[in-house]
Amino acid sequence: MSTLIACPKCAWQPDGGAYWSCSCGCVWNTFNTGGKCPSCGKQWKNTQCIPHAGGCREWSPHLSWYHDLDDWLEEELNDIHVPIEEDT
Numbered sequence: 001m002s003t004l005i006a007c008p009k010c011a012w013q014p015d016g017g018a019y020w021s022c023s024c025g026c027v028w029n030t031f032n033t034g035g036k037c038p039s040c041g042k043q044w045k046n047t048q049c050i051p052h053a054g055g056c057r058e059w060s061p062h063l064s065w066y067h068d069l070d071d072w073l074e075e076e077l078n079d080i081h082v083p084i085e086e087d088t
């Protein structure tokens with residue numbers, strides 16, 4: 001069973017590119033790491049849709065991007081402790 005990853009607002013599907021940048025300057029594909037910066041370890045609660053790649057620019061909760069979640073993956077993601085700070 002595969003998991004579909006798509007923007008919950010416009011249904012844009014990430015193509016595997018490194019479109020997300022952290023406040024530490026790292027640029028990576030956030031869906032490879034479940035929203036966690038591989039450089040500084042910051043857990044991003046919300047994920048932005050990427051307008052220059054065809055998306056809508058809106059922010060959505062990272063988990064909302066996953067559709068048809070496998071049970072094990074859902075458990076895995078629920079284990080992530082999300083900091084309460086805002087992603088601004």
Ligand SMILES: [Zn+2]
Nearest residue numbers: 022024037040
């Ligand atoms: Zn970072």
Ligand SMILES: [Zn+2]
Nearest residue numbers: 007010049056
């Ligand atoms: Zn979108």
